[in-house]
Amino acid sequence: MTESTNFSAFGLSPLRLAAIESIGWTLPTPIQQQAIPLVMGGRDVVGIARTGTGKTGAFMLPALEGLKEGAGLQVLVLCPTRELAQQVTEDTEALAAGSKVRSAVIHGGVAYGPQLDALSRGDEVVVATPGRLIDLQQRGKAKLKGVRLLILDEADRMLDMGFRPQIEQVVRGLGRRPQTLLFSATMPNAVHALALRMTRDPAWIEVSPSGTKAQGISEIAYSVRPELKPDLLIHLLEQPGWDQVLVFTRTKIGANTLQSRLEKARISCDAIHSDRQMRHRTRAMERFSNGDVRVLVATDIAQRGLDIEGISHVVNYDVPLDPGDYVHRIGRTGRAGATGEAVTFVTAADIGAFRTLEFQLERRLDKVHHPDFDFAGGVVMERREPSRTRSRSGRGMGSKAGEQLAPEELAALLSHES
Numbered sequence: 001m002t003e004s005t006n007f008s009a010f011g012l013s014p015l016r017l018a019a020i021e022s023i024g025w026t027l028p029t030p031i032q033q034q035a036i037p038l039v040m041g042g043r044d045v046v047g048i049a050r051t052g053t054g055k056t057g058a059f060m061l062p063a064l065e066g067l068k069e070g071a072g073l074q075v076l077v078l079c080p081t082r083e084l085a086q087q088v089t090e091d092t093e094a095l096a097a098g099s100k101v102r103s104a105v106i107h108g109g110v111a112y113g114p115q116l117d118a119l120s121r122g123d124e125v126v127v128a129t130p131g132r133l134i135d136l137q138q139r140g141k142a143k144l145k146g147v148r149l150l151i152l153d154e155a156d157r158m159l160d161m162g163f164r165p166q167i168e169q170v171v172r173g174l175g176r177r178p179q180t181l182l183f184s185a186t187m188p189n190a191v192h193a194l195a196l197r198m199t200r201d202p203a204w205i206e207v208s209p210s211g212t213k214a215q216g217i218s219e220i221a222y223s224v225r226p227e228l229k230p231d232l233l234i235h236l237l238e239q240p241g242w243d244q245v246l247v248f249t250r251t252k253i254g255a256n257t258l259q260s261r262l263e264k265a266r267i268s269c270d271a272i273h274s275d276r277q278m279r280h281r282t283r284a285m286e287r288f289s290n291g292d293v294r295v296l297v298a299t300d301i302a303q304r305g306l307d308i309e310g311i312s313h314v315v316n317y318d319v320p321l322d323p324g325d326y327v328h329r330i331g332r333t334g335r336a337g338a339t340g341e342a343v344t345f346v347t348a349a350d351i352g353a354f355r356t357l358e359f360q361l362e363r364r365l366d367k368v369h370h371p372d373f374d375f376a377g378g379v380v381m382e383r384r385e386p387s388r389t390r391s392r393s394g395r396g397m398g399s400k401a402g403e404q405l406a407p408e409e410l411a412a413l414l415s416h417e418s
């Protein structure tokens with residue numbers, strides 16, 4: 001298939017093509033080009049693709065195509081987080097528009113009633129997080145025998161979250177072996193092993209090697225003294241173009257503290273993490289997507305499944321310890337052709353973790369030292385390719401253009417400082 005293949009080449013039904021048109025997709029993304037014909041041909045597929053590549057369409061379009069309306073549950077999608085499950089369900093509904101196909105989302109943290117109704121009604125598609133699905137399965141409420149297509153979405157994340165036993169339990173409750181698709185942003189050994197167990201003679205497809213960044217995202221690391229992180233963030237938020245900013249913190253306390261700090265600086269923001277009720281999290285995400293709040297501070301729970309278009313900036317307020325996390329996080333920006341900027345704050349204590357991250361990503365990030373916030377005080381270095389926005393702002397980011405600091409150099413600078 002070539003880049004210019006359009007959706008009609010896949011032999012999708014007119015109803016589906018109309019749904020795709022009304023969503024506004026014109027050309028299939030690379031993962032869709034590769035996966036749709038394979039899945040429609042009945043193959044098992046292992047896809048290495050991060051969120052943001054269009055993988056939901058890649059599995060859901062052919063999944064819907066093969067459905068028998070009114071024949072009960074046939075397609076089961078397992079997702080790591082509630083947010084992703086909700087997002088996949090919304091996409092499914094949009095892609096199923098005009099048909100009678102129903103889809104249900106099943107996850108913890110909400111009442112059982114509507115989920116039980118959906119299961120007894122026999123919705124054709126169920127998108128679930130493993131925990132609640134097992135719970136319902138054990139109560140005899142989730143009958144999975146009719147599932148003929150199983151999709152494991154963000155398999156790496158599910159394994160990270162310890163869902164392997166639940167996935168296996170769900171699979172034991174299925175009838176005959178279903179056609180199985182596994183998608184993952186990264187392919188560590190554990191995911192590879194799961195893929196081999198779950199699939200039969202799968203087609204392996206990969207849209208970009210694990211660890212690579214999406215096109216259109218510029219990635220920058222700021223060296224910063226830990227106590228100045230909030231000030232650096234506030235300073236960045238004063239720059240033009242910082243319109244919709246997603247900030248990741250490592251801890252819930254960190255998220256709460258940062259939220260209060262930003263509110264004190266009169267910056268509209270909200271925070272989501274696992275201690276906040278689902279209701280609150282959903283509302284916070286809505287307000288953020290609508291533009292009612294400018295900054296959303298989130299811990300890991302929000303990093304997958306967030307599907308908000310046009311985020312201008314993603315900030316790793318703490319260095320992510322896992323390259324998969326980093327790739328997922330920065331995937332929130334620069335989506336569907338838009339450009340975005342991913343910024344990572346690196347303190348002196350993070351140098352080791354940061355070097356490891358760059359090593360695992362197999363690339364170096366551009367470094368910026370701002371004299372007001374930098375821990376290697378006095379070192380002023382411009383990022384390699386200064387953005388137009390930033391130069392327009394007139395706020396000096398330093399003067400020495402055209403340089404990039406290697407981790408070793410950063411470490412060397414540090415030792416000079418101490």
Ligand code: AMP
Binds near residue numbers: 027055
């Ligand atoms: P996903 O990787 O499934 O989370 O999709 C990421 C984003 O890309 C979502 O906002 C989709 O609506 C959008 N998208 C998916 N497929 C296409 C396409 N073929 N053309 C344009 N946008 C798309």
